[in-house]
Amino acid sequence: xxxxxxxxxxxxxxxxxxxxxxxxxxxxxxxxxxxxxxxxxxxxxxxxxxxxxxxxxxxxxxxxxxxxxxxxxxxxxxxxxxxxxxxxxxxxxxxxxxxxxxxxxxxxxxxxxxx
Amino acid sequence: xxxxxxxxxxxxxxxxxxxxxxxxxxxxxxxxxxxxxxxxxxxxxxxxxxxxxxxxxxxxxxxxxxxxxxxxxxxxxxxxxxxxxxxxxxxxxxxxxxxxxxxxxxxxxxxxxx
Numbered sequence: 001x002x003x004x005x006x007x008x009x010x011x012x013x014x015x016x017x018x019x020x021x022x023x024x025x026x027x028x029x030x031x032x033x034x035x036x037x038x039x040x041x042x043x044x045x046x047x048x049x050x051x052x053x054x055x056x057x058x059x060x061x062x063x064x065x066x067x068x069x070x071x072x073x074x075x076x077x078x079x080x081x082x083x084x085x086x087x088x089x090x091x092x093x094x095x096x097x098x099x100x101x102x103x104x105x106x107x108x109x110x111x112x113x114x115x
Numbered sequence: 116x117x118x119x120x121x122x123x124x125x126x127x128x129x130x131x132x133x134x135x136x137x138x139x140x141x142x143x144x145x146x147x148x149x150x151x152x153x154x155x156x157x158x159x160x161x162x163x164x165x166x167x168x169x170x171x172x173x174x175x176x177x178x179x180x181x182x183x184x185x186x187x188x189x190x191x192x193x194x195x196x197x198x199x200x201x202x203x204x205x206x207x208x209x210x211x212x213x214x215x216x217x218x219x220x221x222x223x224x225x226x227x228x229x
Binding site: 002004042043044045048056058090092098099100101103104105106107108109 | 147151156157158159160161164166205209210211214215216217218219220221222
């Protein structure tokens with residue numbers, strides 16, 4: 001158990017809808033990262049927040065957004081969902097800002113199915 | 116651009132035999148390299164990482180990897196496979212050193228036969 005929690009575990013929704021995925025980082029970790037794992041694209045970095053501020057962006061679509069709250073939990077909002085958004089979404093956390101060398105601790109993921 | 120190539124999508128070994136999972140990287144920076152493991156229906160777990168210290172890196176569960184700059188490789192090895200090693204393994208490079216984002220390889224699925 002990494003100490004990172006994600007809810008819900010599974011989410012089934014329809015095209016055009018909006019969903020929110022939630023992540024609680026390990027105690028004391030200030031950085032939260034979001035990743036998408038799909039069969040065709042593999043594992044891709046989406047976005048990083050550090051202590052409430054956005055710090056880095058990867059291949060995140062404009063329909064997707066995230067935020068980190070004062071208690072350091074984070075939410076990933078996915079809107080106008082398309083079939084291709086079906087994937088496993090992981091949250092990870094680390095103590096510091098240094099994402100390139102620090103160990104990232106991954107949650108169990110949220111499996112999103114868009115019908 | 117930084118990238119990582121895992122040379123085998125699937126590796127099958129017998130229990131008790133050595134494991135070799137191959138990874139080549141491309142990086143303009145002094146690279147940070149990682150191996151993560153993903154067991155079925157679980158999140159990713161760090162096995163080991165290289166961040167410019169010793170070139171032979173020891174990780175958890177008996178795994179180790181050697182950073183070879185001349186060959187741009189970071190292969191993962193284990194002397195004797197266990198059934199519990201069956202999982203998917205990801206080689207990862209940071210695309211801009213310490214300030215970079217993580218770039219994941221496509222993964223290698225390891226099967227272990229009894």
